[in-house]
Amino acid sequence: MDIESADSLVKKKCKPCEGGVDPATREEALQQLERLGGWSLTEDGQRIRKEWTAANFMAAIDFFNQVAAIAEQDGHHPDLHLTRYRQVAIELWTHAIGGLSENDFILAAKIDQIHWDCR
Numbered sequence: 001m002d003i004e005s006a007d008s009l010v011k012k013k014c015k016p017c018e019g020g021v022d023p024a025t026r027e028e029a030l031q032q033l034e035r036l037g038g039w040s041l042t043e044d045g046q047r048i049r050k051e052w053t054a055a056n057f058m059a060a061i062d063f064f065n066q067v068a069a070i071a072e073q074d075g076h077h078p079d080l081h082l083t084r085y086r087q088v089a090i091e092l093w094t095h096a097i098g099g100l101s102e103n104d105f106i107l108a109a110k111i112d113q114i115h116w117d118c119r
Contacts (some may be wrong), residue, residue, distance in 0.1 A: 001102055003031045009109035012102075014076035023099025032105050039108050047079075047093040048104055050111075052118045054086040059117035063088060066114045074110070076103045088118075 001024045026045045033039050039050045054060035064080050071077045081089040092104040
């Protein structure tokens with residue numbers, strides 16, 4: 001996997017993945033995460049995660065709707081988590097390979113471009 005800037009990643013579109021591709025190594029994932037603000041590798045090394053606090057419940061829902069639109073357009077869908085009415089977390093991974101692919105970093109970069117009411 002090539003390590004790219006966030007600006008480069010947002011220009012890409014996620015590619016369909018039906019398996020048969022090796023997931024990114026832990027080292028590759030960590031190197032790519034250095035180029036994305038606030039995302040971290042989960043303990044199992046198979047997902048990336050980012051957390052936010054929304055200004056209020058409706059801001060959180062609006063954010064999820066914006067993420068959903070981007071995810072649907074790219075055909076790559078994240079795990080969305082809402083707790084305590086305004087604590088937002090997103091986890092990305094490529095289910096078909098049981099780990100991380102370039103698609104996860106592309107979507108993370110696109111999510112980071114969303115302007116919304118967070119604290």
